[in-house]
Amino acid sequence: MGLDFSVIPPFYGTLLLGVLWTIAITAASALLSFFGGILLAVIALYAPAIIRLPVRFIAWLFMGTPLLLQLFLIYFGLVQIGIDLPAFVAGVIGLGFHFAVYNSELIQTAMLAVDKGQMEAARTLGLSRRQALVKVVVPQAVRDVLPPIGNNMIALLKDSALVSVIGVSELTLSAQRAIGQTYRAFEFYAAAAVLYYIINLGMEAVIRWFENRNRLYR
Amino acid sequence: MTETKSFVEIRHAQKSYGTLEVLKDISLNVERGQIVAIIGPSGSGKSTLLRAINDLDPLTGGEVWLDGVQVNKNLPHNQYEKHINQMRQDIGMVFQHFNLFPHLSVRDNVTMAPKLLKKISDKEADKLAEEQLDHVGMLERIDYYPAQLSGGQKQRVAIARALAMKPKLMLFDEATSALDPELVEEVNLVMKKLAQEHMTMIIVTHEMDFAASVCDRVLFMDKGVVVEEGPPEQVFKNPTQERTRNFLRKHLEGAK
Numbered sequence: 329m330g331l332d333f334s335v336i337p338p339f340y341g342t343l344l345l346g347v348l349w350t351i352a353i354t355a356a357s358a359l360l361s362f363f364g365g366i367l368l369a370v371i372a373l374y375a376p377a378i379i380r381l382p383v384r385f386i387a388w389l390f391m392g393t394p395l396l397l398q399l400f401l402i403y404f405g406l407v408q409i410g411i412d413l414p415a416f417v418a419g420v421i422g423l424g425f426h427f428a429v430y431n432s433e434l435i436q437t438a439m440l441a442v443d444k445g446q447m448e449a450a451r452t453l454g455l456s457r458r459q460a461l462v463k464v465v466v467p468q469a470v471r472d473v474l475p476p477i478g479n480n481m482i483a484l485l486k487d488s489a490l491v492s493v494i495g496v497s498e499l500t501l502s503a504q505r506a507i508g509q510t511y512r513a514f515e516f517y518a519a520a521a522v523l524y525y526i527i528n529l530g531m532e533a534v535i536r537w538f539e540n541r542n543r544l545y546r
Numbered sequence: 547m548t549e550t551k552s553f554v555e556i557r558h559a560q561k562s563y564g565t566l567e568v569l570k571d572i573s574l575n576v577e578r579g580q581i582v583a584i585i586g587p588s589g590s591g592k593s594t595l596l597r598a599i600n601d602l603d604p605l606t607g608g609e610v611w612l613d614g615v616q617v618n619k620n621l622p623h624n625q626y627e628k629h630i631n632q633m634r635q636d637i638g639m640v641f642q643h644f645n646l647f648p649h650l651s652v653r654d655n656v657t658m659a660p661k662l663l664k665k666i667s668d669k670e671a672d673k674l675a676e677e678q679l680d681h682v683g684m685l686e687r688i689d690y691y692p693a694q695l696s697g698g699q700k701q702r703v704a705i706a707r708a709l710a711m712k713p714k715l716m717l718f719d720e721a722t723s724a725l726d727p728e729l730v731e732e733v734n735l736v737m738k739k740l741a742q743e744h745m746t747m748i749i750v751t752h753e754m755d756f757a758a759s760v761c762d763r764v765l766f767m768d769k770g771v772v773v774e775e776g777p778p779e780q781v782f783k784n785p786t787q788e789r790t791r792n793f794l795r796k797h798l799e800g801a802k
Contacts, residue, residue, distance in 0.1 A: 449645035449704075452600060453659035453711060454635035456627060463658060467649050542649075 333515050339506040343516075346502025347523055353419055353498055354485045354531075360424025361484065362477070365431025366466060372436055374461070390429045396490055398422045403494040419491035427484045434476050438469035471542045478535035485531055486524065499523055553578040553613055553746060554599070554715060560607030561594055568594050569605070570770040576763075579744035583757035583778070586767035587793060592750045595767070596717050599748065600637040601630050612636065613714055635663060638708030642720040644700040646692040652679065652703050653688045656710045663711075678706040682736050698729030702736055709740075716740065718749040722756075754797060758782050766790045 336343075371383050390398065403418035413421070442465050450460035470477075492501035503520040507513050552575035561569040568591045576582050584592040597603040599610055601618055610617040617633050619626065647655050656678055657671040666674065679685045682702040692700055701721055708716060718737065722730045734756050740747065741760045751757055757764055757778060764781040766774040766789075774781055774790045785791050 443643075443645070445641060445643055445645035446647065448602060449639075449641065449647070450659075451631075452602065452634055452637070452639040453707070454631045454663050455659060456631055459662060463662065464647055468647075471649055 331514060332512070333519075335510050335512045335515055336506075336519050339502075339510075339516070342502050342506055343499070343519060343523065346497060346499035346520070347527065349416075349496060349498040349502075350485075350488055350524075351527060353416065353423065353491060353496060354481075354488050354527075356420045357423035357427065357484055357488065358481050360420060361427035361431050361480070364424060364428030365435055365477075366470065368428055368432035369435035369439060369469075370461060370466070372432065373439060374457075387429045387432065390426050395422065395426050395487060396493065398426060399490060399494055415491070415495045418494060419488075419496050423484060423488060423491065426487075427480055430480050431477055434473040434480075435466075435469050438472040439465055441472070442468050474535070474539050474542065478532075478539070481535065482528060482531060485528060489524075552576060552611075553580075554748070555611040556595070556599070556608065557611070558608040559595065559598060559605050559610070561591075561598065561603070561605050568770050569598070571608075572767075572770075572772055574765065574772070576746060576748060578746055580763065581741050581745075581747045581749065581761045582763045582765065583761040584748065584750045584765045584767060585752070585754065585757060585793075586765075586773075589769075590767040591770040592765075592767045593719055596719050596748060596750050599715075599717060600634050600639060602639075631663075635659075635711050636714045638711060638713035638716040640701065640704050640708055640716070640718045640721045642724050644692075644697070644704045644724075646700055646704055646707070648692050650691075651688070652684065652690050652692070652695075655692070655703060656707045659707070660710050674710055675706075678710045679703070681709065681739075682706045683732075696729060697725045698732045701725065701733045705733075705736055705740075714746065716745055716747045718747065718751070720750055720752065723752055752797075754782060754794070766793065768793070 368383065368387055371380055375383070399419065399422040402422050403413065403415060406413060406418075446464050446468065447460050450464045451457070455463065488498060489500040492498060492504065495501070497505075499520050503516040506516045510516070554574075554576040556572060556574040559569050559572040560567070572595060574582070584595065586592045594603050598605045599617065601610075605618060612633065613636070615633065617630070617637075619629055621629055647658065650658060653672070653675045656675045660666050660674060661668075661671050675688060676685060679688055682705050684699060684702050684706060687695060687699060687703075692703070695703065721737070722733050725733065730753070734753075737747070737749070737756075738760055749757070749761065761778055764776065764778045765772050766781060766785070766787075768789050774785055774787045781790065782794065785794060
């Protein structure tokens with residue numbers, strides 16, 4: 329049985345839908361991981377111990393266990409305690425929080441590196457500590473770590489393939505379904521790989537656009 | 547005891563870090579429109595005193611009053627935060643290292659606090675930015691970012707940022723010490739302009755000539771105490787204290 333790529337065209341629709349789901353879950357998870365990362369960083373640095381310690385414990389769980397296991401736990405496990413999440417939502421929560429923890433590590437370091445004169449200048453003008461964090465410290469910290477956050481987002485895109493196991497019809501699962509009907513594993517996995525690569529190029533362009541917007545600030 | 551006579555009053559200011567006493571019972575009155583320079587060797591406590599006025603470095607003893615209101619009031623934490631944020635709106639501060647917000651344009655540096663705290667509209671904010679930047683000669687750089695400016699330009703924008711809150715009092719913490727010599731003058735000119743407009747100012751400085759030319763009064767501090775205080779011609783020309791004479795002599799030698 330040789331390779332025959334002519335089996336792919338009838339499944340264009342299936343694969344395209346997979347691409348759209350992959351983009352949707354990546355975009356939603358990326359947003360959650362970005363804003364969740366900021367929130368976690370602020371909590372880690374400024375919240376009182378009663379909030380900080382439990383949050384750190386959960387963050388440590390997300391960091392110290394396999395993402396695949398987390399997805400199983402959120403999708404199949406939570407049902408038992410009455411939380412029945414749609415697969416897409418479970419996937420976004422799993423991917424989003426997992427990468428939020430990584431992003432928060434970056435943002436925390438960057439927040440500590442923001443010159444303390446920045447906080448002083450903001451407080452001197454009459455801003456509260458919270459206003460100073462929101463308007464002055466966090467925006468600078470986030471801009472400083474955009475490139476490594478971009479790397480995390482690319483890792484997130486690739487790891488989004490894992491949500492196929494909980495039944496989100498993203499690109500990997502779409503390819504598997506096509507293979508189920510045609511038994512053409514190489515052709516469809518190769519097609520999926522090419523499509524991931526193309527999505528990745530698009531994502532890199534978006535990240536570059538964000539980074540360029542901050543060029544003047546350097 | 548709560549009766550105040552002067553515009554700014556520092557009463558028995560005391561500050562220690564553990565056993566190290568950096569301010570020892572300092573009192574100072576500044577009238578409305580007066581300009582006071584604080585000079586002294588590094589480590590004398592002059593910056594600490596200045597930063598105590600807006601509670602950036604809280605005192606461990608003593609009181610600071612501005613226009614009849616105590617700045618460092620003894621209040622429960624949450625109330626105190628509200629109170630001090632309100633007081634700081636009336637006390638502009640300019641730092642040695644400018645501390646402009648690098649992620650914001652010059653315009654936004656000036657308007658961020660007024661927009662947030664005084665709830666002015668975008669249109670009013672633009673007008674305010676133009677006025678204040680024109681005042682310090684930086685209007686043509688309104689859409690630049692701090693990284694695109696020279697040190698002197700940055701400090702002029704920092705002054706405009708502080709003035710945009712319409713403060714009653716301006717504090718300058720070695721505003722020209724980090725500047726290249728050729729950039730000092732443009733900042734001094736702005737400060738002189740403020741002096742002519744009768745802004746009340748307290749200036750920590752190493753520049754004796756500038757202090758002599760614009761200030762009503764000079765304080766010489768050393769090791770946490772005010773050693774000598776008086777009009778500039780007296781402190782610079784006829785200092786009564788040995789320590790003042792030594793400091794001024796060393797400073798003149800350093801300048802040559």
